[in-house]
Amino acid sequence: MGYPKDLLSSRSVIEHGKYALIAPEGLVNNVIPGFHNCIISILGSPKLGASFVDYYVTMKNGGGNKEGFGGQEEVQTFVYILEGKIKASADEKEFILEESGYLYCPPGVKMHLENKGDEDAKLFLYKQKYRSLEGRKPWVVSGHANRIEYRNYDDMHNVNIKDLLPADLDFDMNFHILSFDPAASHPFIETHVQEHGAYILSGEGMYNLDNKWIPVKKGDYIFMGPYVHQAAYAVGRENLTYVYSKDCNRDAEL
Template identity: 85%
Template sequence: MGYPKDLLSSRSMIEHGKYALIAPEGLVNNTIPGFENCITSILGSPKLGASFVDYIVTMQEGGKNREGFGGQLDIETFVYVIEGKIIAAADDQQFVLEESGYLYCPPGTKMYLENIEAGESKLFLYKQRYRSLEGRSPWVVSGHANRIEYRNYDNMHNVNIKDLLPTDLDFDMNFHILSFDPAACHPFIETHVQEHGAYLLSGEGMYNLDNKWVPVKKGDYIFMGPYVQQAAYAVGRENLTYVYSKDCNRDAEL
C-alpha cells in the first residue's frame, strides 16, 4: 500500500468475548502451514472469544493446500467460495466450486483445496471442534448456494434465508445465507446462546452489536458471541447479504 497519506484510522471494533467488526482494510497475512501461494488472515478465533476459527483466504494463481486442512478426529471444517474457482477434495471425492460453492468435511476427513482460476480465488474458511451425539455422525456435503432456493425468514417477505447444510441432528452446526432487501431488518433484536461468524457478501447496513448500532458493508467480518444482542437494517441500493455459521442441535453443557 505504500506510505499513508492521511491519519491512521479504522472502522474495526473489538470487544473480546462479546463481538467484533473487522474491516478488510486492517487485515494482515498469517502464515499457515500447508497453504501455498495464499494470503490468509485469521478472523474469529478462541483468542477473540469464539469457539471456532474463521479465515479469509485469497488463493493466488497456483494457490493450494497439499497437506490438507482439518482431518483431526474431532475437528469439522467448511469452505465457501466468495469469488473465483477451486477444486475442493475430501474422501477421494473432488468438487469444482465456483462463486457460492461450498464443502463441509466431518471430523476425521481432510479437506484439500486448489485454485484453478487464472487469477485469484477468495475463500471463507472455518473449523470447529465437533460436539458428538450418540448414534449420530455427519457426512461430506457440497453444493452451490446460488442453486438453493431462498425461503422467507420469520414470515417476512423482504428477508430471506437458505440453509447450506442438512438440519439433521447429525450436524452440530450449520451455515446459512441471510439476505435483507433494501430497508428490511430483523423482526426483533435477537438475544440467544448461539454464536456467529459472518462474512458480508454484498450491500451495506447498520448492525446492532451489544446494543451499539454500527455501519457495516461488503467485505466486513462480524463475530457475535453468545447472548450478545444483534440485529440488522439494510441500507443502500442492494441487498445486505451475508454467510454465517451457527451452532445448533445440541443442549447447553454444564
C-alpha cells in the same frame, strides 16, 4: 500502499468475548502451515472469544493446501467460495467449486483445495470442534448456494434465508445465507446462546451489536458471541447479504 495520506483510522470495533467488526482494510497476513501461494488472514478465533476459527483466504494460481485442512478426529471444516474457481476433494471425492460453492468435511476427513484458475480465488474458511451425539455422524456435503432457493425468514417477505447444510441432528452446526432487501431488518433484536461468524457478501447496513449500532458493508467480518444483542437494518440500494455459521442441535453443557 506507501505512506498514508491522512490520519490513521479504522472502522473495526473489537470487544473481546462479546463481538467484533473487522474491516478488510486492517487485515494482516498469517503464515498457516500446509498452505502455499495463499494470503491468509485469521478472523474469528478463541483469542477473540469464539469457539471456532474463521479465515479469509486469497488463493493464487496454483495455490492450495496439498497436506489437507482439518482431518483431526474432533475437527470439522467448511469452505465457501467468494470469488474464483476451486478444485476441492474430500473422502476420495472431487468437486469443482465456483462462486457460492461450498464444501463441508466432518471430523476425520481432510479437505484439499487448489486454485486451478488464472485469477485469484477468495475463500471464507472455517474450522470448529464437533460435539458428538450418540448414534449420529455427519457426512461430506457440497453444493452451490446460488442453486438453493431462498425462503422467508420468520415469515417476512423482505428478509430471506438459505440453509447450506442439512437440518439434521447429525450436524452440530450449520451455515446460512441471510439477505435483507433495502430498508428491511430483523423482526426484533435477538439474544440467544448461539454464536456466529459472518462475512458480508453484498450491500451496506447498520448492525446492532450489544445494543450499539455499527455501520457495516461488503467485505466486513462480524463475530457475535453468545447472548450478545444482535440485529441488522439494510441501507443503500442493494441487498445486505451475508454468509454465517451457527451452532445448533445440541443441549447447553453444564
